[in-house]
Amino acid sequence: MSDTNVRLVRFCTRCVQSNQRVSPSEVTKDSRTNVRHTLEIDDGVCDACKVVAKKDSIDWAAREAALVELLDRFRDPSKPYDVLIPGSGGKDSVYQAHILKTKYGMRPLTITWAPHMYTDVGWENFQAWITNGGFDNLLVTPDGSVHRKLTRLAYENLLHPFQPFVFGQRHQAARLAKRFGISLVFYGEHHAEYGAPKGEDESSVVLPKYLTGEVTPDTRISGVTVSELEKQGISQRDLDIYMPMSEADYTASGIETHFLGYFLRWDPQEIFYYAQKHTAFRPNDRRTEGTYSKYNSIDDKLDGFHYWCAFLKFGVGRCTHEASQEVRHGHIDRDEALALVDLYDGELPERYLPEVLEYMGLEREEFLRIADSFRAPHLWEKRADGWWLMHRAAGVPKRFDFLK
Numbered sequence: 431m432s433d434t435n436v437r438l439v440r441f442c443t444r445c446v447q448s449n450q451r452v453s454p455s456e457v458t459k460d461s462r463t464n465v466r467h468t469l470e471i472d473d474g475v476c477d478a479c480k481v482v483a484k485k486d487s488i489d490w491a492a493r494e495a496a497l498v499e500l501l502d503r504f505r506d507p508s509k510p511y512d513v514l515i516p517g518s519g520g521k522d523s524v525y526q527a528h529i530l531k532t533k534y535g536m537r538p539l540t541i542t543w544a545p546h547m548y549t550d551v552g553w554e555n556f557q558a559w560i561t562n563g564g565f566d567n568l569l570v571t572p573d574g575s576v577h578r579k580l581t582r583l584a585y586e587n588l589l590h591p592f593q594p595f596v597f598g599q600r601h602q603a604a605r606l607a608k609r610f611g612i613s614l615v616f617y618g619e620h621h622a623e624y625g626a627p628k629g630e631d632e633s634s635v636v637l638p639k640y641l642t643g644e645v646t647p648d649t650r651i652s653g654v655t656v657s658e659l660e661k662q663g664i665s666q667r668d669l670d671i672y673m674p675m676s677e678a679d680y681t682a683s684g685i686e687t688h689f690l691g692y693f694l695r696w697d698p699q700e701i702f703y704y705a706q707k708h709t710a711f712r713p714n715d716r717r718t719e720g721t722y723s724k725y726n727s728i729d730d731k732l733d734g735f736h737y738w739c740a741f742l743k744f745g746v747g748r749c750t751h752e753a754s755q756e757v758r759h760g761h762i763d764r765d766e767a768l769a770l771v772d773l774y775d776g777e778l779p780e781r782y783l784p785e786v787l788e789y790m791g792l793e794r795e796e797f798l799r800i801a802d803s804f805r806a807p808h809l810w811e812k813r814a815d816g817w818w819l820m821h822r823a824a825g826v827p828k829r830f831d832f833l834k
């Protein structure tokens with residue numbers, strides 16, 4: 431994506447998402463790199479809205495029959511597990527593991543890449559998932575000293591404190607599937623629900639390019655190359671747990687990774703109801719900062735900062751993301767979404783800020799100054815009274831200044 435395109439800010443006229451949403455990305459102070467995909471908005475409507483709208487015309491009975499056919503191909507009572515399900519014990523992974531086991535008779539191994547810092551509700555849901563759910567689980571927790579350093583570097587270099595977490599989470603499934611001789615991996619929601627390259631919603635397969643990679647001394651994590659990190663005391667062996675399997679190894683292992691959301695109609699609110707009804711999953715007792723919901727991504731004390739950082743870089747925050755999803759699924763209309771975004775988008779997650787600062791070894795003011803330095807110049811204007819977001823779905827600029 432060229433910078434010229436980035437500066438043409440457009441909002442979907444059906445939901446409230448903007449074309450600034452990119453995935454994944456490495457935003458340095460003056461450029462965006464590693465952008466695989468930008469949310470496209472043609473004729474005023476974004477690709478994510480188009481994908482969700484198509485759901486009404488999908489033959490879901492045929493999709494379910496295809497699911498059973500796929501599962502039958504991998505069902506193998508001679509092995510300990512038929513399928514690997516990566517997840518946190520949040521509503522999505524709870525649903526996936528439960529339905530694959532109880533309705534479709536699969537034997538799952540669940541794996542969890544640990545949050546930076548569990549919230550109470552996150553830990554309780556994780557425990558409830560495993561102790562009451564009837565699944566074996568592997569909880570993979572990276573070395574805290576390495577993880578803190580990488581998280582801080584990712585914050586300073588990319589304003590993306592979650593990047594090391596994402597690396598580890600994305601790459602564990604294939605690595606552990608291979609180790610345990612499991613050839614089928616299931617993700618939940620199809621990534622096309624948020625806008626993926628055109629046509630990817632037509633297949634259940636998670637393409638190897640999203641799961642694999644080559645690791646060289648120039649591979650970057652937290653905005654730093656592996657060889658530079660070595661000089662800073664983080665060795666290649668320290669980093670191994672974050673790194674991908676090569677595409678050749680993945681293919682040779684015969685592993686297939688699929689989105690369950692391709693086969694079964696996926697509605698985040700319905701998934702929540704299912705998780706609550708069939709398992710001990712419970713929502714938070716309070717609204718998540720930066721949005722209005724109580725049950726999405728609530729297990730890590732850093733979750734809120736992931737969205738808040740994205741708000742500074744892309745001008746759209748957690749509420750934009752969630753409200754857009756609910757508009758697409760018909761739970762709220764666009765005017766309600768705009769009102770919610772106006773109220774909550776960009777709210778600084780104060781609740782866990784002291785712990786997050788301690789985790790990264792940063793003072794509050796330093797933390798906020800780093801964040802300010804990443805405000806995209808085509809989205810933000812610095813005025814005498816602070817920073818103003820100039821492009822909003824509601825059309826009116828609004829001040830968001832956290833240092834004052």
Ligand SMILES: [Zn+2]
Pocket residue numbers: 442443444445446447475476477478479754
């Ligand atoms: Zn849209």
